Structure formats: structure tokens, C-alpha cells
Amino acid sequence: MSGNAASPHRLDGLIAVVTGAAQGLGLAIADQLACDGAEVMIADLQLETARTSANRLRQQGLKAQATYLDIADAAGVTAFFERMVSEHGRLDILVNNAGVGQTVAPIVELSDQEWARVLNITLTGTFYCCRAAGQIMERQESGCIVNIASINGQNPGPLVAAYNVAKAGVISLTRTLALELAAYGVRVNAVSPGPVYTEFNKKVMAQRCQRLNITEDQMIERIRGSIPLGRWGEPVDIARGVAFLCSPAACWITGEVLRVSGGLEGVSAAPPKRAKN
Numbered sequence: 001m002s003g004n005a006a007s008p009h010r011l012d013g014l015i016a017v018v019t020g021a022a023q024g025l026g027l028a029i030a031d032q033l034a035c036d037g038a039e040v041m042i043a044d045l046q047l048e049t050a051r052t053s054a055n056r057l058r059q060q061g062l063k064a065q066a067t068y069l070d071i072a073d074a075a076g077v078t079a080f081f082e083r084m085v086s087e088h089g090r091l092d093i094l095v096n097n098a099g100v101g102q103t104v105a106p107i108v109e110l111s112d113q114e115w116a117r118v119l120n121i122t123l124t125g126t127f128y129c130c131r132a133a134g135q136i137m138e139r140q141e142s143g144c145i146v147n148i149a150s151i152n153g154q155n156p157g158p159l160v161a162a163y164n165v166a167k168a169g170v171i172s173l174t175r176t177l178a179l180e181l182a183a184y185g186v187r188v189n190a191v192s193p194g195p196v197y198t199e200f201n202k203k204v205m206a207q208r209c210q211r212l213n214i215t216e217d218q219m220i221e222r223i224r225g226s227i228p229l230g231r232w233g234e235p236v237d238i239a240r241g242v243a244f245l246c247s248p249a250a251c252w253i254t255g256e257v258l259r260v261s262g263g264l265e266g267v268s269a270a271p272p273k274r275a276k277n
């Protein structure tokens with residue numbers, strides 16, 4: 001049955017927004033939703049990259065557009081979702097993928113600015129998008145939201161406290177919104193990805209291995225070895241989990257957190273004592 005018009009995995013004709021989809025996991029998610037039949041809006045801070053990505057999808061015969069969106073700008077988020085509805089008549093799918101990692105540091109060295117930056121974008125930005133899309137979906141009494149959390153939101157790893165807290169917050173936001181929108185037939189779920197070697201993860205790895213006094217190759221191998229299924233994730237692994245939750249195949253699933261991580265529950269290697277200065 002899979003891949004044909006009768007499949008419960010198809011998203012034909014549905015209007016989807018994926019935030020932070022110019023590159024990385026978001027782009028793979030946009031690609032997968034479009035392959036499954038949705039009309040996808042790639043919404044990202046990096047407008048030029050988003051346009052190039054949307055063009056590439058259109059060249060494959062898929063339906064994709066690009067637009068500028070800063071999820072941390074509450075007024076901009078509201079205006080964007082209003083524009084989506086006035087142009088398309090409705091909003092069927094929102095994937096809140098945009099988020100930032102933090103500069104790797106122990107809590108005792110973490111600055112106010114870095115804490116606020118990560119929480120403002122990764123958690124509060126996701127809240128702005130959930131609120132705006134939730135209003136639309138409540139009104140139309142249909143729709144589905146998938147928030148991209150992280151295994152760090154379920155099992156905090158050391159040296160990225162602001163990120164851990166932001167992602168734990170995204171999980172709580174997901175489960176709260178799922179309850180509040182259930183009466184309207186709107187489903188809200190989260191996906192917790194494990195490690196995928198995107199731009200975001202490359203940056204974190206480079207900093208983390210400095211803190212642990214090991215090479216980047218050793219770090220990459222150490223993580224690979226800790227993943228029960230024995231390999232790092234590929235963007236498409238995450239995208240398939242998201243697409244499933246967006247599809248009619250998941251019509252009785254809400255408030256769920258789906259770990260897509262090769263079985264990895266969290267990155268827990270404790271750093272050694274810091275040198276005294």
C-alpha cells in the first residue's frame with residue numbers, strides 16, 4: 001500500500017510549514033513532506049539558502065516555497081502565520097524544527113547572554129510558532145504540529161545546560177498543547193533526534209572534544225560506539241519519523257515523544273576536572 005494515493009502515509013494537498021528548513025534536518029523534513037505530497041513552506045532566517053533549497057525541491061517536481069522567518073520575533077511569527085492562512089486558506093502541518101545549540105560550557109561558566117539566547121530561540125521561538133499555528137488549527141478544527149526536541153531534552157548531557165533545558169521545555173510545551181488542542185482534533189507530537197552530523201552538530205562536536213581532551217575523530221567514534229544501532233543518524237531518518245507523525249497513519253497519536261536515535265537515550269560522558277587558572 002505504501003507510496004500510492006490510498007496510503008495512510010500520503011500528505012497530498014496538505015499545506016505544511018517547516019521552520020529552520022534551509023539546511024540540515026529541517027531541509028530533509030521539508031523534502032520528505034513534499035515527497036509525500038504536501039505543499040511545503042521553508043521558513044528560515046537564511047533567506048537565500050532557503051530559496052536555493054526550495055528551488056532544488058521544485059526542480060524535482062515537488063511543491064516548495066521559501067520565506068524569511070525569525071521564530072524569536074513574536075510579531076513576525078504572528079504576521080507570517082496570518083499571511084500563510086490568507087494565501088492558502090488553511091494550515092495543515094507545522095514542524096517546529098528551528099533551534100540553536102549552545103556554546104559548550106559547564107553551568108558554572110555559562111553567561112547570562114548565552115543562557116538567554118538559547119532559551120529565547122529554541123524554546124520561546126517554538127512557543128511563538130505553536131501559539132500562532134495553534135490559534136489557526138483550533139479555529140479550523142484540524143491540523144498537526146510536530147516539535148523537534150532532542151534526546152538531550154529527555155536525558156541531559158553535560159556542558160549544554162541551556163540547550164537541555166530548552167529541549168525539555170519543548171517536550172513539556174508539546175504535551176501541554178496536545179491536551180489543549182485535542183478537543184479540536186489537532187494533534188501535537190515531538191520527535192527527539194539522536195546525533196546527526198549537521199552543521200549544528202559539527203560545531204558542538206568540535207567544542208565538546210576540546211573540553212574532553214580528545215580528537216574530533218575520537219569523539220565521533222565514541223558517539224557512534226554508544227549508539228545501539230551502531231551508526232550516526234542521517235537527516236532522512238529523522239524526516240521519516242516526522243512524516244509518519246504528520247500523516248493519517250498517526251491519527252490516534254498525540255502528546256507523544258518519538259525518539260529517533262538508533263536507540264541512544266542520551267550523551268552522558270562526564271568531563272574531567274577543569275584546569276585551575
Ligand SMILES: NC(=O)c1ccc[n+]([C@@H]2O[C@H](COP(=O)([O-])OP(=O)(O)OC[C@H]3O[C@@H](n4cnc5c(N)ncnc54)[C@H](O)[C@@H]3O)[C@@H](O)[C@H]2O)c1
Pocket residue numbers: 019020021022023024025026043044045046069070071072097098099100101121125148149150151192193194195196197198199200201
Ligand atoms: N543535528 C543533530 O544531531 C540534532 C540532534 C537533536 C536535535 N536537533 C535539533 O534539530 C533541529 C535542526 O537541527 P540541525 O542539526 O538541522 O541544525 P542546523 O543548524 O543545521 O539548521 C538549523 C536551521 O535553523 C535555522 N534557524 C536558526 N535560528 C532560527 C530562527 N531564529 N528563526 C528561523 N530559523 C532559524 C538556521 O538558519 C538553520 O537553517 C534543531 O532544533 C536542533 O536542536 C539536532
